[in-house]
Amino acid sequence: MSRRAAVAELAPEDLAATLQTERAAADVRRADELARTTAEAAHDRARANVSVQARLDEMERAEREAAAAANADLARMYRQALAAGERTRITAGLARSAEARALRLEKLRGLNLRVLVPVLIGFAAWSTTGVQAGGAQLMGVTNTAPMWWALWLLEPVLIGAVVWVIIARAQLAASGGRLAEGAERIAWGCLATSVVLNLVAGAASEGGVLAMVGAMLAHAIGPVGAAATAHLIGVVDSSVTAADPWTEQGRPVPGLADMDLRPPTRRTLGDVPESTPESVTDRPVTVWPVAPEGRALLPIVARPTAPEEVTQEAPESAPLTWPVPTEGRALLTLVARPAVPETAPRTGDDLPKEPVTRARRTTRPAARPNKGAKVPPVLKPAPDPSPRQLSDADLAERLAALVAAGDLAPDAPVRAVQTALGIGFVRAKRIAQTVSAPAANQADAA
Structure with a gap:
C-alpha cells in the first residue's frame, strides 16, 4: 500500500497530526543543517584567526628579537666607545x-746615547x-x-776615552751630579790628537797643494x-738635564x-648599604646555670684551697652565690669547704716530690779472666727442690714454720x-689435716 493511500484512509484529525509532525521534522532538519553550516563556518573562521594570530605572534617575536639584537649592538658600540674614550682620556x-714627562726625558737621555755613540x-x-x-x-x-x-790601537784608545767621558757625564747628570771640567778637557784633547794626526797623514801625500789639501x-x-x-x-x-718636567x-x-x-x-659608595655593628646592649643576657621548671640542680661545691692561697675569709653562715640571681630563676649555691689546717698531714698529690738521686759509678768493674768459660756442674749451686718432689713430712714442716x-693462720683454708x-x-688438704690434728689434740688435753 502506498503512502498516499495510507494517508487517504486516515481521519482528518490524524492526518493533520501526521502532517504537523512531518513539518516539524522538516523544520528540525533544516535547523540542524543551518546550525551545522554555521558551526563549520565559525570553525573555519576560528582556524583562520588562529593562523593569523600565530603569524602575528611570530612577526612580533621576530621584531622583538631584531630589536634586542639592535639594542645589543648599540650597547656594545656604546661600551666600546666609552672604553675607548676612557682609555684615551686616561692616556692623555x-x-x-x-711623571710621564720625567720618564720621557729619561728615555730621551738613553736614546741619545744609543743613537749617537754608534755614529x-x-x-x-x-x-x-x-x-x-x-x-x-x-x-x-x-x-x-x-x-x-x-799605532793601530791608538785611535780606538782615544775614542774609548771620549766615549767613557760621555757616558759618565750622562750618568752623573741623571743622578743630579756634574762632570768635572778636567775630564771634558781630556776628552777634547783626545779628539784634538786624532785631528792633528789625521792632518799629518794628509800632508804627507804626494802631489800639488790641492792634492795635499784634499x-x-x-x-x-x-x-x-x-x-x-x-x-x-x-x-x-x-x-x-736643564729640562724641568x-x-x-x-x-x-x-x-x-x-x-x-x-x-x-658601576657601584658607588652610595649604593653600598652601611652595616652598623650590633649593639652590645641589644644582645640578650644569658645567666648560667638556668634551672628548668620542676627540676632540681646539683649543688656545686668549691674545691678545697690551700691555706697559703686563701686571701679572704668568708663566714661559714654566708654562702657564696654566683651569678647574681634574677627574677623567676633559681641559681645554684656555691658552698665553700673549710680550709685545710696546717697540721693536717698531706696525702697523694699534696706530698712534695723529692728528686731521686742515684749514686754514680766512679770505677768500672774489672772483667773476669775466665769470662765465657763453662762452669762445671759440680760448682753450680743446687736448685731448690720442687714442692712436688718433697715428702708429706717436709711439706708439713714448711706449713708448721x-x-x-x-x-699463715692455723685455721687457714685449704x-x-x-x-x-x-x-x-x-x-694440701691432707697436709693441712696432718698439721691441724696434733694442734687439736693439744687443745683437748689442755
Missing part, C-alpha cells in the same frame, strides 16, 4: 702628568787609518817595526765628525696623585695452704 692625562764609533773607524798613518809618519817607522802595528780634508772627516758627534751628545744631554711656565705640572684618572665604576712465723706450698688441692 698620563701623558700630561709630570761616534763609525767616525772613529774612519779616523783610525789616518791616526795610524800620521803617527807612523811622525815616528818614521815602517811595517817591519812593532810600533807600526801598535787629502787633509779627507783625513779630517773622521776626527772632526767624531768631535762633532761628541759635542752633539753633550748638547743633548745638557738640554735633558715638574713645572711649565712657572706653574707646577699636575702629578698622577692630583689627576682623576681612575676609570668609572709458716704458721709459727705468722705468715686454698691458702695450696697457694703457700705450691701443691695440689688434695695434697
Whole structure:
C-alpha cells in the first residue's frame, strides 16, 4: 500500500497530526543543517584567526628579537666607545702628568746615547787609518817595526776615552751630579790628537797643494765628525738635564696623585648599604646555670684551697652565690669547704716530690779472666727442690714454720695452704689435716 493511500484512509484529525509532525521534522532538519553550516563556518573562521594570530605572534617575536639584537649592538658600540674614550682620556692625562714627562726625558737621555755613540764609533773607524798613518809618519817607522802595528790601537784608545767621558757625564747628570771640567778637557784633547794626526797623514801625500789639501780634508772627516758627534751628545744631554718636567711656565705640572684618572665604576659608595655593628646592649643576657621548671640542680661545691692561697675569709653562715640571681630563676649555691689546717698531714698529690738521686759509678768493674768459660756442674749451686718432689713430712714442716712465723693462720683454708706450698688441692688438704690434728689434740688435753 502506498503512502498516499495510507494517508487517504486516515481521519482528518490524524492526518493533520501526521502532517504537523512531518513539518516539524522538516523544520528540525533544516535547523540542524543551518546550525551545522554555521558551526563549520565559525570553525573555519576560528582556524583562520588562529593562523593569523600565530603569524602575528611570530612577526612580533621576530621584531622583538631584531630589536634586542639592535639594542645589543648599540650597547656594545656604546661600551666600546666609552672604553675607548676612557682609555684615551686616561692616556692623555698620563701623558700630561709630570711623571710621564720625567720618564720621557729619561728615555730621551738613553736614546741619545744609543743613537749617537754608534755614529761616534763609525767616525772613529774612519779616523783610525789616518791616526795610524800620521803617527807612523811622525815616528818614521815602517811595517817591519812593532810600533807600526801598535799605532793601530791608538785611535780606538782615544775614542774609548771620549766615549767613557760621555757616558759618565750622562750618568752623573741623571743622578743630579756634574762632570768635572778636567775630564771634558781630556776628552777634547783626545779628539784634538786624532785631528792633528789625521792632518799629518794628509800632508804627507804626494802631489800639488790641492792634492795635499784634499787629502787633509779627507783625513779630517773622521776626527772632526767624531768631535762633532761628541759635542752633539753633550748638547743633548745638557738640554735633558736643564729640562724641568715638574713645572711649565712657572706653574707646577699636575702629578698622577692630583689627576682623576681612575676609570668609572658601576657601584658607588652610595649604593653600598652601611652595616652598623650590633649593639652590645641589644644582645640578650644569658645567666648560667638556668634551672628548668620542676627540676632540681646539683649543688656545686668549691674545691678545697690551700691555706697559703686563701686571701679572704668568708663566714661559714654566708654562702657564696654566683651569678647574681634574677627574677623567676633559681641559681645554684656555691658552698665553700673549710680550709685545710696546717697540721693536717698531706696525702697523694699534696706530698712534695723529692728528686731521686742515684749514686754514680766512679770505677768500672774489672772483667773476669775466665769470662765465657763453662762452669762445671759440680760448682753450680743446687736448685731448690720442687714442692712436688718433697715428702708429706717436709711439706708439713714448711706449713708448721709458716704458721709459727705468722705468715699463715692455723685455721687457714685449704686454698691458702695450696697457694703457700705450691701443691695440689688434695695434697694440701691432707697436709693441712696432718698439721691441724696434733694442734687439736693439744687443745683437748689442755
